[in-house]
Amino acid sequence: QKEVEQNSGPLSVPEGAIASLNCTYSDRGSQSFFWYRQYSGKSPELIMSIYSNGDKEDGRFTAQLNKASQYVSLLIRDSQPSDSATYLCAVSRGKLIFGQGTELSVKP
Amino acid sequence: GAGVSQSPSNKVTEKGKDVELRCDPISGHTALYWYRQSLGQGLEFLIYFQGNSAPDKSGLPSDRFSAERTGGSVSTLTIQRTQQEDSAVYLCASSLNSGTLHTQYFGPGTRLTVL
Numbered sequence: 001q002k003e004v005e006q007n008s009g010p011l012s013v014p015e016g017a018i019a020s021l022n023c024t025y026s027d028r029g030s031q032s033f034f035w036y037r038q039y040s041g042k043s044p045e046l047i048m049s050i051y052s053n054g055d056k057e058d059g060r061f062t063a064q065l066n067k068a069s070q071y072v073s074l075l076i077r078d079s080q081p082s083d084s085a086t087y088l089c090a091v092s093r094g095k096l097i098f099g100q101g102t103e104l105s106v107k108p
Numbered sequence: 109g110a111g112v113s114q115s116p117s118n119k120v121t122e123k124g125k126d127v128e129l130r131c132d133p134i135s136g137h138t139a140l141y142w143y144r145q146s147l148g149q150g151l152e153f154l155i156y157f158q159g160n161s162a163p164d165k166s167g168l169p170s171d172r173f174s175a176e177r178t179g180g181s182v183s184t185l186t187i188q189r190t191q192q193e194d195s196a197v198y199l200c201a202s203s204l205n206s207g208t209l210h211t212q213y214f215g216p217g218t219r220l221t222v223l
Contacts, residue, residue, distance in 0.1 A: 044151070
């Protein structure tokens with residue numbers, strides 16, 4: 001079992017819809033979680049960080065953390081074609097442990 | 109302000125040659141991380157520095173890989189006797205300090221191709 005698991009996708013949603021990206025992790029002691037976005041041929045850029053159970057909202061993005069169930073999710077509201085990218089979930093132990101990434105495609 | 113910079117952006121080398129990859133972190137960031145991203149392997153941790161010391165080298169795949177950081181700033185990752193399986197994008201990241209709460213910011217990466 002990988003330490004951080006994501007569905008590889010591709011996940012396809014129509015423009016304006018909500019995209020839901022999920023991630024599970026195996027180390028129950030993990031404290032810090034990050035979502036990065038990576039466009040093809042580019043390096044990862046931070047979307048959200050979350051440390052506490054519950055929801056954290058930033059514009060069209062909402063991160064959700066449930067430590068009891070060991071999952072983290074990212075919701076993207078009003079999805080735009082420019083959101084099409086690979087979304088990487090990461091758990092921090094100082095070093096980042098990444099999932100394989102979920103490829104999101106937003107169709108106009 | 110300036111982000112993390114890496115050089116070269118692309119490197120093509122022949123099998124058996126040595127290569128050096130450079131990372132210049134965000135000014136004031138004390139922690140520096142090296143990762144590797146290859147098809148099928150995802151993004152893998154290699155080594156990190158806190159200041160000039162490397163508390164965690166657990167991700168270095170073999171003794172052909174080494175890294176150093178001098179002056180608490182620039183870091184170089186050296187791969188000796190390169191092999192085709194070393195072909196990947198090498199990413200450097202920096203954060204204000206080490207520890208789980210600090211966000212890591214990535215540089216643009218160096219794409220290494222070993223022929």
